[in-house]
Structure formats: C-alpha cells, structure tokens
Amino acid sequence: MYSALARSDIADIVEKVQAHERLSFEDGVRLFESNDITAIGCAADMVRRRLNGNKTYYIVNRHINHTDVCKNRCKFCAYSRSEGEDGAYMMSVAEVVARAEELYQDLKFTELHIVGGLHPTLPFEYYTEMLSALRARFPEVHLQAFTAVEIAHIAEIGALSVEECMRRLKEAGLGSLPGGGAEVFAPEVRNRICPEKMAGDDWLSVMRAAHNLGLRSNATMLYGHVENAEDRADHLLRLRNLQDETGGFMSFIPLRFHADNTNLAHLARPRSGIDDLKSVAVSRLMLDNFPHVKVFWIMFGLKLAQVALSFGADDFDGTVVEEKITHRAGAETPEGLTVADIRRLIEETGTAPVERDTLYREVTHEEQAVG
Amino acid sequence: MKLYGTLDSAAQGARLSREQAVELLSCHSLPELGRAAAAVCDILHPEPVRTYVVDRNINYTNICISGCRFCAFYREPGNPDGYVLSTEEVLEKVGEAVELGATQILMQGGLHPELGIEFYEGLFRAIKNAYPVHIHSLSAPEVVHIAEVSGLDLETTLCRLHDAGLGSLPGGGAEILVDRVRNELSPVKCSARKWLGVMETAGKIGMRATATMVFGHIESHEDRVEHLMAIRDLQDRTGVFTAFIPWTYQPGNTALGRAAAGGHDYLRTLAISRLVLDNVSNIQASWVTQGDALAQVALRFGANDIGSTMIEENVVAAAGVRFRLSEKRLIELIHSAGFDAAQRDTMYRLLRVHEKGVG
Numbered sequence A: 001m002y003s004a005l006a007r008s009d010i011a012d013i014v015e016k017v018q019a020h021e022r023l024s025f026e027d028g029v030r031l032f033e034s035n036d037i038t039a040i041g042c043a044a045d046m047v048r049r050r051l052n053g054n055k056t057y058y059i060v061n062r063h064i065n066h067t068d069v070c071k072n073r074c075k076f077c078a079y080s081r082s083e084g085e086d087g088a089y090m091m092s093v094a095e096v097v098a099r100a101e102e103l104y105q106d107l108k109f110t111e112l113h114i115v116g117g118l119h120p121t122l123p124f125e126y127y128t129e130m131l132s133a134l135r136a137r138f139p140e141v142h143l144q145a146f147t148a149v150e151i152a153h154i155a156e157i158g159a160l161s162v163e164e165c166m167r168r169l170k171e172a173g174l175g176s177l178p179g180g181g182a183e184v185f186a187p188e189v190r191n192r193i194c195p196e197k198m199a200g201d202d203w204l205s206v207m208r209a210a211h212n213l214g215l216r217s218n219a220t221m222l223y224g225h226v227e228n229a230e231d232r233a234d235h236l237l238r239l240r241n242l243q244d245e246t247g248g249f250m251s252f253i254p255l256r257f258h259a260d261n262t263n264l265a266h267l268a269r270p271r272s273g274i275d276d277l278k279s280v281a282v283s284r285l286m287l288d289n290f291p292h293v294k295v296f297w298i299m300f301g302l303k304l305a306q307v308a309l310s311f312g313a314d315d316f317d318g319t320v321v322e323e324k325i326t327h328r329a330g331a332e333t334p335e336g337l338t339v340a341d342i343r344r345l346i347e348e349t350g351t352a353p354v355e356r357d358t359l360y361r362e363v364t365h366e367e368q369a370v371g
Numbered sequence B: 001m002k003l004y005g006t007l008d009s010a011a012q013g014a015r016l017s018r019e020q021a022v023e024l025l026s027c028h029s030l031p032e033l034g035r036a037a038a039a040v041c042d043i044l045h046p047e048p049v050r051t052y053v054v055d056r057n058i059n060y061t062n063i064c065i066s067g068c069r070f071c072a073f074y075r076e077p078g079n080p081d082g083y084v085l086s087t088e089e090v091l092e093k094v095g096e097a098v099e100l101g102a103t104q105i106l107m108q109g110g111l112h113p114e115l116g117i118e119f120y121e122g123l124f125r126a127i128k129n130a131y132p133v134h135i136h137s138l139s140a141p142e143v144v145h146i147a148e149v150s151g152l153d154l155e156t157t158l159c160r161l162h163d164a165g166l167g168s169l170p171g172g173g174a175e176i177l178v179d180r181v182r183n184e185l186s187p188v189k190c191s192a193r194k195w196l197g198v199m200e201t202a203g204k205i206g207m208r209a210t211a212t213m214v215f216g217h218i219e220s221h222e223d224r225v226e227h228l229m230a231i232r233d234l235q236d237r238t239g240v241f242t243a244f245i246p247w248t249y250q251p252g253n254t255a256l257g258r259a260a261a262g263g264h265d266y267l268r269t270l271a272i273s274r275l276v277l278d279n280v281s282n283i284q285a286s287w288v289t290q291g292d293a294l295a296q297v298a299l300r301f302g303a304n305d306i307g308s309t310m311i312e313e314n315v316v317a318a319a320g321v322r323f324r325l326s327e328k329r330l331i332e333l334i335h336s337a338g339f340d341a342a343q344r345d346t347m348y349r350l351l352r353v354h355e356k357g358v359g
C-alpha cells in the first residue's frame, strides 16, 4: 500500500479489501462515517476493477410510467396522485403500447422500464395484458417492470400469492424487476419516511421469490434523510445475505432522498457530493457479491456521475436520446444524453464503454454504427 | 502500479519533474491521485479548517477589443449592449457587498480602448475613501492594456494603481501559459511572457496575486504541465502567488464551442496542481464552474479553499452557468466534507471560524 493510503483512518479496511476479505457490519459503519473519500474510493475502484475490469456499461432504454395513481401516497413521493385528483392519469394498455411505439420510432431501445403507482382499481389482467401486448409488438425488447412494492399490490389485486402473481407476469412477458421501493430496511427509519410502504422484510421476500422463479432484479437504497451509518450498513448487509442465498441481484443503485414539494422536504439532508460518492463506493465495498453498481447520472449530475465511475460504479445507466435531438451544451443535467455523449464521458475516465442489455450481455450492432 | 513511486514521493512533499507531472495527467486512477493530493494538502494545512471568502465580483465594463474565442461576456466597442459602470454605480455595488460582509472586491472588465490609468486610480481612491475593503482587481491582461493605453511601463502602472488602493491581482487571463495555445484562443490577449511579467513585477513591488489555469479546450497535457511549471518557477523567484485556481473552460455561448471537460478531468487536474505546485500554499476549488457537489469533493482532492460567495459573476453567467451560493451553503459544504469552516480575507488570514456540528 502506498504511504498516503497507509496513513488513512480506514487503512485497515483497505487492507482487508486488498486481501479479498469480506467486510463486516462495523467496517461498513466506519466507512460511512469516514470522510476519507479518496481512500474509500481507492478500495472501491480496486473492487470495481476486479469485478468489471476496464468496462463501463450503459444501456439504451426508455421509461414508461403507466399511472401516477397510488393508494399508498407515501409522504415523500411528489409523483403520486389519488384517483380523480388533478394531474392523476392512467394509461390504457393500448396507450402504453402506443407510447412505446412512439419512443421506439425515436430510438431503438433494448429495454423498456415500466413502473407506476399502486392503482386501487386496475385489475390483475391489466398488467398481464400490458406485458403480452408489449412483448408481441417488441419481441426483442426486455421488459423490466414493477417494483417489489407493485408486485405485492398486483398480487393482492389478483388474490394471488406473490409467487403465483410473478409466475403469471413472467409468462406474460416480464423479464426482470427494477430495484425500487427498498428505501432503508431499518423499521424505525421506514416508519419515519414511509410508514405506508411494505416492510423491509416483505420487500426482501418478494425479491427472494422472484429470484427463485428465475427473475433477476436490481436493488436500491434511499439515502440522505434520517438514516445513520448503522442503518445504511444494515441495509447493505441484508441485501448481501439475500444475494448469498439467491444470486439473483444484478445491480445496486443508490438513490438520494429527494422530497422537494412534499411535506417531508425537511427530512432531506443538504446535498453533499462526498456523501453521494460514499453511497456508491461503500456499497461497492460491502456488496462484494453484487456484480454491478449503477450511478444514475440524472440524479448525480453528469460531472459527479462521471467521477463515480472511479469510485466503484461500473454502470452509467441509459436514458439516451436520439443523436439528432441535440441537448443544450453545458447544461449540468440535460434530459437525455446521446450515445456519443455517454461513450465520451465514459472514455474520459479511462474505461471502455460497453453497451449492455438488461442482463448485462454486450450488445453488438451489425449494420448500424454506434456513436 | 508504476505510478505509485511518483505518487508516494509527491505525497511526502518531494518536487515533481515535468515528466512525472505529464505521466500523472494520463493516470486514470482518480482516487489514488486524490489521496496523494489530499495528503499534501493535509501537510500544508494540518488544522482541520477549510476556508471561503465573502466577496463581490464587479464587471466594470464589458467593452473589449480582445475578442477571446472562449469569452461569452464581451461586446466590441460600439456595440449597443456595451457598458461602463459609473463611479457611483460601482460605489453602490461595493456598499451593498460590504453590507453583506464582503471583505474583498473583485473588479474585472474588458480591455476598453479608451480607459486610461486615471480612470482606475480615481475609481480605487473613491472606493478606498468610502469603504474598508480589499481591492483584489484587474487581471494581468487588463494591467498590460492599461499600461499601453496610458503609455507607461508595467512597473510604473502597477505602482500607481497600488498607491491608489489596488491591493492584489486576481489570476485571470492566464488561461494556458503557452503561446501556441494562446494564439489560437485569444490572439489579442497578452502573451504568456507578459502575463508572467505582470505577476513578477507585482511581486517585486510587494503586491500579491493569485494564478489560474483554464483547461479542457485545445491544450494538450504537456501544455497544462508547461503552465504549472511556469507558475512554479515564478513562485520560486517571487513568492507572489497566494493561491492557484484551476477551472474548466465553459463552452456555452462562446465562439469556440466544444464539449465541456468532465468532473473526472477537473479533479485529476486539481489534484496534480496540488502535487506540482509545492510552493503555492493554497488551492481553490471552483464551485462557479463545477457546481457545489463537485467543489465539495475537491476539498478532499487537494483544495483547501472553496472560493467565494461571488455575489455577482457576469463572465461565467454569460456562458450559461448560473450558480449562486450563500455563505450558509458554503459553510455547510465544508462541514459535510468533515472540516471546520472559516471565513478568510484575501491574504488567507482566518476571520471567523464556524465549527462543525455547532450550528
């Protein structure tokens, strides 16, 4: 170890990482409490390179939110509406397909990401029909849809067990589950920020069932509110334990608490770039059995998201726009990036951009050149 | 990794050679570079305190004959949008700033074809008569221009401005101190030798200055290192520089266009600046160009100062970057980086310390 690193207050943890040793709960707490972000980054970058070499992944995907109507109305959620409220909407299956069609004309995506609120009256068949209609129209596109929270709700609507519910959704075309709704598992924290939402253990159970059915998924952590270092380390260890059991998680995505325009706005900690990097780096270190850590550039901003690629993240996400729609140069967070922009940002970090599909297989384009 | 040796000796304070610096610029192991720079920063600033300054930027004129290709701020003489602030307008702005706790006034403007030294002497005297504020103003190209317009040599020009109240020179206009690059970017602006000459003269008459570097445009890594070496050599001879401030070229609304350098390049270059400039005590982060989150990270990449509250920043704002941070936010950023925050003056003397976890 070189001398600047040896002087760090977490030098012993860096040594454990060098020796391929698994980190403990206490190590996780100390990492989250340390401000030595470059030392944490050295260790996280080492692990990232061990697992993903010189590759940085991105995906060409698009998002559809089929409804904002949600019976939960979590206090931190500025997105959801009650039925009949101003701004409430619900897309029919035909509308979802038409929207996908429109997006596909714009850009040939390989993944469609579909999440929405917990609609109180939509029937179970709505979800299976949506998936089969999309699969019929876009047989090549992977459908990543419905968080664990939505799955539990859809099962309830259909009076099915979550296993049976997911088995039917999978039959209809569901490819994998996104990682949303995990928030922070610790019950005291959950009670303060989202008492309306399913318990952490239930979230993990849905994921366990999904993995057992052969559905892969992602996982998230919502940080930057009332949680402390112990809560974060506990969250990561519960994910690591489940992953030891099932191996079904693909990537982990840290999400910063963002409660603007809600009455939990006062619980949001002021933004700290160092904490953002820590959320990536410490996760990379604790989740030694997760193949990937993803940084959402929309949330981090391009500059910090790019830096995160040297702090443990190996996936830059997607949401790219077509080349001909040029975004405003210099905007910190444009709404979409072109494939060429994403590749350039990745190359600037000294890593090689790799287009992936949802399951992290490399996508090769035969006729059309990328970038 | 073969760079460990270089990083190791740099982290212990050894002087880096030109070749070593170039080598480090192509090193992509960002956290390792950052760790070495942070180690050097901790040696130079062992107290866990990081600083900011409260100041106001006043752009007294936007009329400029230089026409730099990366500049979105200037207007050519005769352009109806051109302006020159009156002494009254400047005094009003200074008054507002002092009211808000400013200790420093940063006045910079275009190279106006008709404003001679008397204009500046009058302005500085008026400010000094009215307010107890430090005048940190006029970048080197402006000083060169004033000398030319007034038919004076540099030393006389600087002595007269200093007498009138000019306290120190901001480091703007350095861009990249390599004439091949300057000729392409800002052909009318003063040469590298002249920029360095102004700073050398300032040092000689007992003034202080900062130095900047604007990177991420057409320059090569060797050019960046050339720039750092020029600053280090001059500092060895004069000790004129209080601080070094690297930032990235901002492409919005400029003739040069191109993509902006990313956060990766910014932090890497900042860290290398800390490692190479072993004789400059302070390195400033630039939240104006990098955003607050990245500027905070910079405090762990070798920077010991987060810059100023910048009550006004027209040059950058004209290029499409509009950040405005309150003193409270700067303190918060320093605290959440794990340091006590202190307001400083232009000479980096601590004025008020805000301890972490105490409000």
Ligand code: SF4
Pocket (backbone or CB within 6 Å): A070, A071, A072, A073, A074, A077, A079, A080, A116, A117, A118, A149, A197
């Ligand atoms: S369950 Fe999801 S969509 Fe519904 S209110 Fe909560 S966060 Fe919003």
Ligand code: SF4
Pocket (backbone or CB within 6 Å): B064, B065, B066, B067, B068, B071, B072, B073, B074, B109, B110, B111, B141, B186, B189
């Ligand atoms: S950067 Fe300065 S010298 Fe160059 S055009 Fe702009 S105002 Fe004039």
